Amino acid sequence: MLKEGLHSDGIGELSGPRARPSYLRDLWVLAKARVVSLLVFTAAVGEILAPDALLHWESALAGLAGIALAGGAGGVLNQIVEPALDQHMRRTLHRPLAEGRISRAGAIAYAMTLMCAAIAVLAWGTNPLTLVLTLVGTVGYGVVYTLYLKPSTPWNIVWGGLAGALPPLIGWTAITGSLAVLPLVLVLLVFVWTPAHFWPLAICCREDYAKACIPMLPVTHGVDRTRREVLNYAILTWIVSMVPALLTGDWLYGAIAWLSGAWFVGMALRLKGLPEGPEMNRYARRMFAYSISYLFLLFTALILGKLVMGYGFF
Ligand code: HEM
């Protein structure tokens, strides 16, 4: 007998050991707080890279609080739209709305509270451009991706990923009030990273996505095509990750990006070569986990580079 949530192919392990539900924990899960924490981190790096960030510390804090609240609202909107889908997937069936621990009305009130707080904080502490970009992020993920792209096209996450890629730019605009080349390159970096982040997980969960009639790439185009696309996007991410080094002359970041990107591409190659089966699923899950550490490392290296190299920006 397999334990609840565990399967011989390791797919069920994605949900990890389940913590005892509590109301606060449910609110945390509903806001997808762990994903949002990385979004906030990439925004913080966008702020730190901007000129004179320390002089604008109030805008910096308001920007981070706004993105955290708006990102959380996006996560809640996503789960309000798809409780039935969440009930059909082993990875998501214990979510608070899927299990009915939080009502739909309660979740709507929660999303509205988060969104109103985000708008208030951003309007008070940042500028109109930052507010608009953040709203685009929340609506892009919570409405456009969840309601329209996800159920209709296997390229859903390529375009949906744009919303999640915005925070480094939002961080920058919170400080400067204007656009610039470097944060736009960081948006491109997260944008091209997203498919190689998500499709390995989609490979593991392909049976659940198929049962739930969600046209994720491994369901519509098969595992082999998906693994080829993961490799393509991993290579693209590696290439784009070198652009900030070229723009700033920051060799410390450049070295870290080169090595960690080579590892990412190596994992994509290994994934492509494995025969379909439990071992491939487990390796895909490892690549998904590495993708998160990799993005965290790249953005940490950007701050390190600025601290150590002390370059100024245009
Ligand atoms: C449309 C784009 C994206 C899709 C479809 C996607 C998909 C996913 C999925 C399905 C999970 C598993 C979540 C769970 O089981 O609760 C996940 C986890 C995660 N994602 Fe993404 N993601 C996207 C963009 C991003 C972005 C832009 C970031 C950050 C910059 C990010 C950071 C994370 C993190 C940190 C986790 C781990 C959460 C945990 O440990 O519970 N994702 N992603």
Ligand SMILES: CC(C)=CCC/C(C)=C/CC/C(C)=C/COP(=O)(O)OP(=O)(O)O
């Ligand atoms: C700028 C700003 C505020 C942006 C917010 C964007 C945001 C919250 C992106 C998160 C991306 C994410 C968790 C995707 C999960 O995909 P999924 O919903 O298909 O996964 P699931 O099956 O786990 O629900």
